[in-house]
Amino acid sequence: MTQHDTRRPRNILFLMTDQHRVDTLGCHNPAEVSTPRLDALAASGTRFERAYTPTAICTPARASLLTGRLPFRHKLLANYERNVGYIEDLPSGEFTFSAALADAGYRLGLYGKWHVGTHRKAADFGFEGPDLPGWHNPVDHPDYLKYLEENGLPPYAISGHVRGTLPNGNPGNLLAARLHQPVEATFEHYLATGTIEALHRHADEYRTGRRPFFLATHFFGPHLPYLLPEEYYDLYDPEAITLPPSVAETFEGKPPVQRNYSALWTYDTLAEDVSRKLIAVYRGYVALIDFEIGRILDTLRDLGLDDSTAVFFTADHGEFTGAHRLHDKGPAMYEDIYRIPGIVRVPGLPSGQVRREFVGLTDCTATILDLAGLDPAQAVDGSSLLPLLAGEDVPWRAELTAEFHGHHFPYPQRMIRDDRYKLIVNPESRNELYDLETDPHELHNRHDHPDLADVRRRLTARLYTLLRERGDNFHHWMSAMSDTGPLDHDPSLAAFETGSDVYTAP
The missing domain is CATH 3.40.720.10 (Alkaline Phosphatase, subunit A)
Known part of the structure; x- marks a missing residue:
């Protein structure tokens, strides 16, 4: 303290x-x-x-x-x-x-x-x-x-x-x-x-x-x-x-x-x-x-x-x-x-x-x-x-996350944004990716645009890591449906094939 x-x-x-x-x-x-x-x-x-x-x-x-x-x-x-x-x-x-x-x-x-x-x-x-x-x-x-x-x-x-x-x-x-x-x-x-x-x-x-x-x-x-x-x-x-x-x-x-x-x-x-x-x-x-x-x-x-x-x-x-x-x-x-x-x-x-x-x-x-x-x-x-x-130059977070759980009806969302880009994961339909520098009003969803594939993979992996570190179970959906990168655990919560709780990625 x-x-x-x-x-x-x-x-x-x-x-x-x-x-x-x-x-x-x-x-x-x-x-x-x-x-x-x-x-x-x-x-x-x-x-x-x-x-x-x-x-x-x-x-x-x-x-x-x-x-x-x-x-x-x-x-x-x-x-x-x-x-x-x-x-x-x-x-x-x-x-x-x-x-x-x-x-x-x-x-x-x-x-x-x-x-x-x-x-x-x-x-x-x-x-x-x-x-x-x-x-x-x-x-x-x-x-x-x-x-x-x-x-x-x-x-x-x-x-x-x-x-x-x-x-x-x-x-x-x-x-x-x-x-x-x-x-x-x-x-x-x-x-x-x-x-x-x-x-x-x-x-x-x-x-x-x-x-x-x-x-x-x-x-x-x-x-x-x-x-x-x-x-x-x-x-x-x-x-x-x-x-x-x-x-x-x-x-x-x-x-x-x-x-x-x-x-x-x-x-x-x-x-x-x-x-x-x-x-x-x-x-x-x-x-x-x-x-x-x-x-x-x-x-x-x-x-x-x-x-x-x-x-x-x-x-x-x-x-x-x-x-x-x-x-x-x-x-x-x-x-x-x-x-x-x-x-x-x-x-x-x-x-x-x-x-x-x-x-x-x-x-x-x-x-x-x-x-x-x-x-x-x-x-x-x-x-x-x-x-x-106090005006100090101190290490600070490089991105922010946000979440939503519904209003009128359940509707889970997670978001991550960095200095330029924003990724939103919507399990019910399609995900979103915005370039806030070229599209500040967020009119054009670039999630599937090939030129932003590396950005999408980077933000997806980062969001997944943050959610998993925090214990936000939304990460289970992402491990199954998104390109989160190599996994070091079994996202199914059961190791049927290995007989272990340690998952080995194929």
Whole structure:
């Protein structure tokens, strides 16, 4: 276990969004969007250009953050709303960073989305704050209704519903609507206000030397449906929106499930001007959250906690918003939903850094532990980011992996990407290989292209090795169906011919 360095900040503020595209941040896309508060946070700390989720689905990703373990290890593989038979809560006895911090004397708070299981609430993991379950803003929650009443604010009401048409002719999922409330009445403002009030309480305890704090704000947005007051609903001009190049998607040479998911999300039933408006409103949603994060960060500064508090900003996964003729997320491992924001500011460490190492949510777990003076290796699938945040040139992973287990139905996938190429293994149909340098929008599946045969073999063998080393049993499928290279074991799990558990390749 590492010794706590008293020069390190002990408090931690963790800001998280849900279903958040990287290109909606000004620090990533200054020509099209403005997020001044998050851009300032990035300028005062480190922005990770290549931050990724371990899986593009809420509950498993959030469970990985909490445990520091990949989904195949913690086994919480699906959102409970669409659960198709997987477990619904983390197994008892599973390591969590919250328990480790509590044992180290931290006060824990969480305001916002929990969505880590069905029965065990945030309070069961040591977090103070209102219990806010589910995948969308729970606008009927008693604590939120009390907030509206105490502040003389109008109730939730929407109009102008935007939705497409499903293949069976029924109305599609709600995608956006106008919210008839002022900003002060929005759920986002309510969450920021709760965080601010908690900061005041935690600051008093920290100043008196009683205990440091870990405080998280988990916004439910910019997850669809995008429900915004007028000033943010109309903040961006739809006519100035450029549709993503991947709307040219044909799904030729791709797994058929992607075409089915496009139909589920009704993209082709929406007019082009509606698709532009949805992108505009989504960016407006990010702008609203940026404003609320500014309120929280201003409070941190006004309380004199800047020099003693590390700040994280990230998301559980991305969002399609029309890319590849899709919305939401699902069984398609594109950059749009696997790449996430990654900003960390640690007082005393360099500002204005942009790092290109592959990092992820489990690395945040390891870093939280390290900041608290605890052993970061307890996050078994993460590595502390502190050396990178300090500007050090240290050995780091040369590739990243991701996994998916299903949403609406079981659908196993594994992915590996390196600096240029991405390989995706889809047992139900066809595998995918993308050259992200020549095809950054992932329109052309080159898995069977002869010019990339060596790349395919290299990434297949590397993914197989990593999965086997970790104990991810998906590797059994690959040993039978993919060119994984010479085997040094019996993938059938039975040595009928040799009478030994050691396999000799023919």
